Amino acid sequence: MSETLQLIKKLVSIPSPSGNTAEVISYVETFLNNIEVESHRTYKGGLLVTLKGENHDKHRFLTAHVDTLGAMVKDIKPNGRLKLDLIGGFRYNSIEGEYCEIETSNGEVYTGTILMHQTSVHVYKDAGTAERNQTNMEIRLDEKVSTKEDVKQLGIDVGDFVSFDPRVSITKSGYIKSRHLDDKASVALLLNLIKRVKEEHVTLPYTTHILISNNEEIGYGGNSNIPPQTVEYLAVDMGVMGDGQSTDEYTVSICAKDSSGPYHYELRKHLVNLAKTHNISYRVDIYPFYGSDASAAMRAGHDLIHGLIGPGIDSSHAFERTHQESLDATGRLLWQYVQSEMVY
Template sequence: MKDFAMENTYNLLKQLVEIPSPAGNTFGIISIIDEYLHELCIETKWNHRGALLVTLPGKDQNHHRFVTAHVDTLGAMIKEIKPSGRLTMDLIGGFTFNSIEGENCRIETSSGRVYTGTILMHQTSLHVYKDSAKAERNQANMEIRIDEQVSNADDVRSLGIEVGDFISFEPRMELTPSGFIKSRHLDDKVCVVIMLQILKKLHMEEISLPYTTHFLFSNSEEIRYGGNASVPPATVEYLALDIGVIGDGQASDEYSVSICTKDSSGPYHLGLRKSLQQLSEKNNIAYNLDIFPFYGSDASSAIHAGHDIIHGLIGPGVDATHAYERTHLSSIQQTASLLFCYLQSNMMIEGGIENG
């Protein structure tokens, strides 16, 4: 997909990462995506969970495909308003406190008002706490310093801030001259943008798909039950778009598309994996096969929910996942190319046998 507009992709990604959407508070970003698709005259449907579904009829309407990317991100909730006027957090999603130390954040109240703050160790100042570096980064020691004149819990509550209010982290998105994108929440908004751009291309160029295909913008993947709803009974293949992880022992990189062979839920479907490999090789798409040992996806969530589907997972390679993340424009390009080829391929795995 050589004509994939990377400048437009970057601009759309920047817009989406700047919209706070911690799991449990995704109405705003789903509404923006819905509006974007309606402007393209693409029909959408909200499910009861607040996720968004797009269905494109295909030549074969008896065997369906299902593709997901999740809009929800890591975040937190207010656990306690301390007597000092600082806030204690309870984390949403799987990440460590040290990965958000020093980060600016936003606090959204039940009325919709937003306040800013900074996430700090209680013992931050070395001029006061000489053992600050040794203190454990945990819920007891980490707190939010609100950017308001507050000195006690009553002052905080007078602002409308209360236990259970959502906390989101500033993304600090940046594009380097060498083509790297650095930001929080590339997981999984980079794949959301890929899916949006593919939908736009399919619609604008009136490309007919071989199979009826559903595209779900799921909204609770980070809490492990995002993509297990709204899966039509006719669905045969289920492909999740999510990030490939990079680190010691991993094959993924920031320049290729990662094809997951196994995660914490077990192996992904061998037949679909082979099909994705063949499509990559046939179309000169750079790819890596990889295993993600501490990972789950919308596809694995759907398997756990009992759906009789063939599941797969692809995505761009992302460094420092669940922290301040980074990928490269080329990895986005390769992922978009593989998805585009997959959607147009006639071969489907049915009953464990390749057909088409």
């Protein structure tokens, strides 16, 4: 588990907002090269691994995504502050006060802080009540700039990517808290799964593909590069917590339904039975405002059995947290699943 937590820590520390994921994909590629596992880069920029199994007529397909929430520079204001345009589904209030990095098109990186324009309570009476939106929020650059021209001389321009400081921390009590646990926690679990299959010389019952996708937060990460022999498709993504949810930070969450509709009933029951048989703590849940790579694949028209599991993560699309017990339960269920018989 210590290795898993350190791998997550490394992954979340690599900036990778959707649309700018080459660096983190290269890191994953190097990880796989170091354990002598071949991978293939897709034209969309994802990474595909194939583990040959005993049955090559029916395939499994698993995904997790390395792309994260982020932003782009929308405009440079006359006072040298930057306006934002969000990448992914989150709210401006969740990034207020956050440190960030701006990467220019020539590769320069500058730091800043995301603030309300009306932040100073000694100047603005509505500092606490003004709406957190694109009009009112801005980036204060850590550079000596006071005009639009000053900023442009740095090389910063519209369309430059903005990434958020993950502020990752691992506690003595077994929690890991950070931005971007969605879905880099699951990426780490799949990488460890691949590593274990390799090190223990395990031959899986079915040829199994693992896609590290890079456009999930914008809706189309895992809807392509699916071999025609694929029968089962399992997305590994976060389980969401909140009022009315059964998911917690100590079990694996098995999704029954999200905003796209129900996941495959027989596959869901199969996952539950595996958890029960192997004494893996789990929760079945519905995620009301959620979509996954698996649901994207279904919308793309693939004829698949699709499912979704993942570690329970608190405060999704904000400052997230999970516990090593949830990571362990998810990893154990994945290990049993890839060695099990298919539903059909």
